[in-house]
Amino acid sequence: MTEDGRVDGNDGDAELLTIGAFAARSRLSAKALRLYDRLGLLAPAHVDEASGYRYYRASQTERARLVALLRQLDMPLARVAEVVAAVEVDGAEAAGRLAAYWAGVESRVAGQRTLAEYLRGRLSGRSSDMYGKFVVETVDVPGRVVITETRHTLAGELPAWIGASLTRLEDAARTCGGVTAAPYVVYHAEVSMESDGPAESCVPVADERAARAWAAAGGRSWQTAVRVEPARRLAYTRITKAQVAHPQIMAAFEAVEQWIAARGLTQAGPCREVYFADWDAAGPQDPVCDVAFPVE
DSSP states (O other), rough: OOSSSSOSSSSSSSOOOEEHHHHHTTTOOOHHHHHHTTTTTTTTTTOOOOTTTEEEGGHHHHHHHHHHHHHHHOOOOHHHHHHHHHHOHHHHHHHHHHHHHHHHHHHHHHHHHHHHHHHHHHHHHHHHHTTTTOEEEEEEEEEEEEEEEEEEOGGGGHHHHHHHHHHHHHHGGGTOOOOOOOOOHHHHHHHHSOOOOEEEEEEEESSHHHHHHHHHHGGGGGGGEEEEEEEEEEEEEEEEHHHHSHHHHHHHHHHHHHHHHHHTTBBSOOOEEOOOOOTTTTOOOSSEEEEEEEEE
């Protein structure tokens, strides 16, 4: 071994580096190198069977630095592994994976920025200004048969689950006499980053007997059920596709709650989102959803 941590390679490589020397060259700590070895991100070129010492080739430096740079983007280790593996096959694919990850970061930051603005409004006492942007009305809805799918889900998974569950239920509705009214999602408890509901997707259908036969035949795999919803009066506000995003939709729910309290009404059931428009065809400013509470 030389003074700078190099040892002669035993497989034709010009030199091997001790973990300390390689850590200095790659600008990674020895602790990080051991972690990346365990995770399969960066395995040493040689491990001494007797001592357990790890040795690296100088040619591994570029991969090590790539891992370090990706980690500086706060990229999860599993995503780092995907990018690094893609580099070995196609640099363009690796770049695409990085671009997809960063697009997600920017989307998350944009949502957090909007949430911060919303919270600043609440903390500064400007909540009433925000609530005033929503027009609240009431509507009487008749009793109806609904097929439902229930799931405990956190906020990050909620949009994808809503789309998938309503699609499944609308497909099932074809065997239950067809869809008779706009589908909706009921929140039986809070859905957030820490609380998982549950939430319940609901599709009104025409034929109760057929619906119960459908549920008995195969609905259990998706936690589905059939029930008869009683006639209700809803207090609601209509929002656009852009306002469905968090936290704008929080302000809409709170605006309806404020309206209910101001008029001496009582909430008579869990809140809900009624989706009456074609989501995919709608633009950001198109009305797509009613945020509603049963009242009495």
